[in-house]
Amino acid sequence: MSAFAIETEGLTRVYRNRWANTELRAVDDVSLQVPEGSTFGLLGANGAGKTTFVKMLLSSVHPTSGTARIFGRNSSEATSRQSVGYLPENHRFPTYMTGWGMLDFYGALSGMDSATRRRKIPELLTLVGLDERAWNTRLGKYSKGMLQRVGLGQAMIHAPRLLVLDEPSDGVDPVGRKQIRDVLQGLEQQGVTIFLNSHLLAEVELFCHDVAIIQKGKLSLAGSVKELTSSGGYRVTAFEVPEALISELATSAKAHSVEHNLLDLLFNTREQANAAVDKLRASACEIESLGATRSTLEEVFIRTISEKKA
Amino acid sequence: MTGTSFNATLALIRDTFREAFARRIFWGFFGCCSALLLFLIFILRVDVVQGALATVSIFGNSLPSANVENLVEQTQSVIAMVLYFAGMALSVFASAGLVSAVFEPGRIELLLSKPVSRTHLLLGRYAGNVAVVAANILYLVVCSWIIFGIKTGVWGAGFLISSLCTIFVFSVLLAVIVLVGVIWDSAAVAIMVTFAIMIITPILAQKATIERLLSSEWSRDVVRVLYYTLPKISEISVIIRHLILNQPVESWMPVWSTALFGVGVLSLGIWRFNKRSF
Structure with missing residues (x-):
């Protein structure tokens, strides 16, 4: 069978x-x-x-x-x-x-x-x-x-x-x-x-x-x-981060934004995210959230189709 | 046949009946047959005295008297011929749609996804179609045979056997409809091809005369090949008449050569259906 x-x-x-x-x-x-x-x-x-x-x-x-x-x-x-x-x-x-x-x-x-x-x-x-x-x-x-x-x-x-x-x-x-x-x-x-x-x-x-x-x-x-949608990266959000640290962290992040004093960082690897957390904590910044981001199946689908076309 | 395959065959036959009911095909036939039977019951009045025909009246008008048996057989042969030619044409017209409907996209895929072989599917539908037409032919012939028997005391079996010949020729023409349907998915083309055969074969039945008229040997060969290959619709109608009138049948060649044609065409249809992608 x-x-x-x-x-x-x-x-x-x-x-x-x-x-x-x-x-x-x-x-x-x-x-x-x-x-x-x-x-x-x-x-x-x-x-x-x-x-x-x-x-x-x-x-x-x-x-x-x-x-x-x-x-x-x-x-x-x-x-x-x-x-x-x-x-x-x-x-x-x-x-x-x-x-x-x-x-x-x-x-x-x-x-x-x-x-x-x-x-x-x-x-x-x-x-x-x-x-x-x-x-x-x-x-x-x-x-x-x-x-x-x-x-x-x-x-x-x-x-x-x-x-x-x-x-x-x-x-x-x-x-x-x-x-x-x-x-x-x-x-x-x-x-x-x-x-x-x-x-x-x-x-x-x-x-x-x-x-x-x-x-x-x-x-x-x-x-x-689960595997296909888990490759979105890692997101770290923190409050009231000094300008100098934002600039430093932005160099290793693939995307970042600041809104209402909330810094939103997106990293490719877990190591990069961990290093950012260490720096934020060393500067006594409060971590709001930390986690792996997921792509939707639609994003995976469109990415696959686009890659193939390219 | 296993129980499972018997269930599937029954389902296919029942489904063809259901579709024939829904398309009013069955009821159209049934209505025509019933009208003819009512005609025989109420309009034809036969009085027999001591085995001889005293009076025959239609619509109240007396007809010249004749031998009862002869009159009944003549009438039955007229009914059989009407059924054979007109009924056959109507049956072909009605059945073409029933066959091609199965090949409609969205319907055929679902049928093919069932654990039934393609050959079984096609033969089941074919059998259902033959059964729809046979039910009406038998209804008309058996009922009119009973009416004639009761009214005249003539119970000759020739009329009953003639209905089987009609069903047989229809099943051969249905094989043509199936083959054309499998190839072209078109009821209209199937009707055209079958009607062409119904028109050509009576002409080919005059083979001897045609051969005399043709000048070249190869054209005579073409006529001969066509004659022996195609069904012999005209010759079988003569056999039916002989059967009803209790006259000897000279040759059964038209029947078996027509049967061979039917088997060949149906096999070709099954082969094509098995090869085709939908």
Whole structure:
């Protein structure tokens, strides 16, 4: 049994236009490992190759080269998708189905017997926050938020070990987002691996433990959210610092400012911050705060994209 | 077939019915069939005295009397032909949308993400589509067969068998719709190609006459290849008539060559579907 829920090796998808003699490398040699039980976010600008990557994972797009494995099984085998629940972006659920009917249909396709489906459908529709009156209403009458909820329900119907969610909270109001996040957190606690593909970086930062950034089809950065956002430096703030000391400390700081007698210093390393604290205390200045600063995931993302462009 | 795969197949067939209901396709067919059955029940009045036809009346007007069995078989063959040509055209028109709908972006990805093979998905949808049309054909044929039987005492099986031939030819044409749908995602193109086959094959059925009219050998070869490759819709209609009228069928070649065409085209459709990225 593989320790990875998702494992890709040199996964590549090239779209060739023979008439124009051009080719587009939508996904280019991506090797990625998503440990079982983790919450993983895949980030990237529009057209970066995220959706193609997910589609290759779920075998709706055939890779030009490379392999994708789900729990150790080649993703081209239908049985590898037995443990996967998927909510696609820009989905077009059949409008003639009702919420109940949709879960019943996709549950049956996932190999569930009718008795289990009958038992699980009301549980799931309630869990994703769909009002009972909507259960037997046609999807054509659902709002975008309701469609996302029922879509999440169908992804969870067969109790998958891996959930692949493409923009799960797209069109959902803030309360609904929180509700969806709670559902996903519950699944995470049960050991379900969650692979999130989202533009909402704050949401990814809030929920995912690991992320990867994909840029022009290539993997630019991968790591834990904690590590990637902790490289912001160290901040020291102190009151009523003499002008001469400010000038001295400013030489080693990467940024500084004074406002209402409060000096704010930003250092690259812990050693620099400690040395500044020593000097401030030697001058009997009061330290207001001291700590490591964190970048937001958005800052990391923009920095990565900009570096790549440069 | 395992329980899991049986569940999936049933779900795909049920889903096709649901979509046919929602698109009013099923109810359109059902309404036409019911209207024809009501016509037979209330309008056609047949009085039989000691096995011979005393009077036949339609809309209250008496028709010349004839042998009961002959009249029933002739009427059944007319119904079968209307069903075969007009019903088939309507079925093709309605089914093209049902097939191409599956390939819509946003829908196909979700279907493909399920633990069901692509071949299974396509065949399940295909079977569902055949079942929708078969249900209506059988409804019309079986009910009218019962009405004729009750009114005249003629219970010939030829009419029932003819419905199976109609379903068979529809399933072959549906294979063409599936192949075109998989390649081009277009219901309109699928209808055009299938209608082209429905128009060309009766012309090709006049193979002997066409060959006499052609001057070059290669053009005759083209006609022969087309004739033996494409389904023999016209010839099968003759077989249906023979079956209903209890006449011997001269050759079953049109049936098996059409079956071969259907299997070949459907296999090609499955192969293309398996190769395609969505």
